[in-house]
Amino acid sequence: MTSVVKQQADTLAWTYNIMFDLKLLPSRKLIKFNQQLPFFKWYYPFDTDEDRLPNPFLPLLAIKSLQTRRCAVYVHVPFCETICSFCPFTRGTYSSETEIQNYVAALPLEIDLKRRFVGRCKVDVIFVGGGIPSLLSPHQIESLGAAIHSNFDTRSLKEFTFESEVKSVTRGKLEAMHSIGVNRVSFGAQTFSDSYRKIFSLDASVAQVVNAAKLINERFDYTNVDMIYGMAGQTPKDLYQDAREALNLQTTTVDFYPLNNLAAQTRMHRTMRAVGLQHLPATERVQHRIRLDEFLRAQGYAPINGYSYSLAVGSQREVVQHSPKxxxxxxxxxxxxxxxxxxxxxxxxxxxxxxxxxxxDRADYVSRLLDKQILPFEAFAIPDCP
Ligand code: SF4
Structure with a gap:
């Protein structure tokens, strides 16, 4: 076993220890998020140095002959005002508005440089995520929208999502999103419990969540709220309370994600431990999933995918097949x-x-684009699956 493979196997064993509560490696301490095996970022087969392409532009040049089924565009806005302790995403705080301005100036440059290779691709779906995309000003939102529409064929666009954070939502920003064709706005509530909100370092109040939901629902037909379940110590009563309050927001869909204990930060685990909350065994987390499913179906909701529920149309429907999707x-x-x-x-x-x-690295990304006008990426071939 090579040392890299052994290290991965070791981390994997430790991971399963945490995830499935097997207590196989009790001596291992919690490790930092950026040193953990990136579960959420595994794309099979795994990329290795041997698969790195000497010419990273090859895939972009080949895109027209790849005969893709559907094409999505993802735009990452990595800025947050504060960092939530459960967060598994690539993001960070910022020291000045200038940082955001420079980043927003670099994005259209990347879009334009890539278009020179891929042409004006037909796009089915756009997702602007983060971080907090709703930190952008109305003007920045409009500029991003203009860059997207002028560099892609968006005539048959089905869905354009903008992720938002409740404190940063304003009518002006929602109007700007609407003006660039956004038709789905998603925001996080995560939990309505004051104690879990504190543990998660969520600094918006529940009243701010409710107000933002109202504003977003008024402007958009398709809205979504993200919720988390499976926290240490979460009882069925806590779970039902959160589910009830999430439905009260009256968004089109509600997404319930299990807390990812592996990707969460050490401080979340420390705080939970300090207040005496015990991690739920895997079986109880599965039970919570089943409870949620039963509860939501009893309220007239049905799953539209693994996480998301929407009001079902027709009492016999097991799965919602129609819009929203x-x-x-x-x-x-x-x-x-x-x-x-x-x-x-x-x-x-x-x-x-x-x-x-x-x-x-945000600074590296911005500098490579703004200072050197080069695309900041590396590419890997995916060997044929056996
Ligand atoms: S959950 Fe969202 S707002 Fe919180 S740190 Fe992560 S990206 Fe930022």
């Missing part, structure tokens, strides 16, 4: 010949046979 989710978890073109620091581009990774 979360198309971006479909493409991300879709077919081998679906394509995602990523923009922004740390964004991933997945093309049939290739993975392309953008520079994860």
């Amino acid at each position: 979360f198309y971006y989710h479909d493409v991300v978890y879709g077919y081998h010949d679906d394509a995602i073109i990523g923009y922004g620091s740390s964004a991933l581009t997945q093309l049939p046979g290739y993975n392309l990774y953008n520079a994860a």
Whole structure:
């Protein structure tokens, strides 16, 4: 076993220890998020140095002949005002507005430079995620929208999502999103419990969540709220209370994600431990999933994918097949010949046979684009699956 493989196997064993509560490696301490095996970022087969392409532009040049089934565009906005302790995403705080301005200036440059290789691709779905995309000003939102529409063929666009954070939502920003064609706005509530909100370092009040939901629902027909379940110590009563309050927001869909204990930060685990909360055994987390499913179906909701529920139409429907549908989710978890073109620091581009990774460091990403006018990415071939 090579040392890299052994290290991965060791980390994997430790991971399962945490995830499934097997207590196989009790001596291992919690390790930092950025040193953990990136579960959320595994794309099979794994990229190795041997698969790195000497000419990273090859996949972009080949895109027209790849015959992709559907094409999604992902734009990453990596800025947050504060960092939530459960957060598994690539993001960070910022020291000045200038940082955001420079980043927003670099994005259209990346879009334009890539277009020179891929042409004006037909795009089915756009997802602007983060971080907090709603930190952008109305003007910045409009500029981003203009760059997208002038560099892609968006005539048959089915879905355009903008992720938002409740404190940063304003009518002006929602209008700007609407004006660039956004038709789905998603925001996080995560939990309504004061104690878990504190543990998660969520600094918006529940009243701010409710107000933002109202504003977003007024402007958009398709809205979504993200919720988390499976926290240490969460009882069925806590779970039902959160589910009830999430439905009260009256968004089109509600997404319930299990807390990812592995990707969460050490401080979340420390705080939970300090207040005496015990991690739920895997069986109880599965039970919570079943409880949620039963509860939501009893309220007239049905699943539209693995996480998302929407009001069912027709009492006999087991699964909602009609609109709303979360198309971006479909493409991300879709077919081998679906394509995602990523923009922004740390964004991933997945093309049939290739993975392309953008520079994860924000300053490096901005500098390579603004100072050197070069695309900040490396590319890997995906060997044929056996
Ligand atoms: S959950 Fe969202 S707002 Fe919180 S740190 Fe992560 S990206 Fe930022």
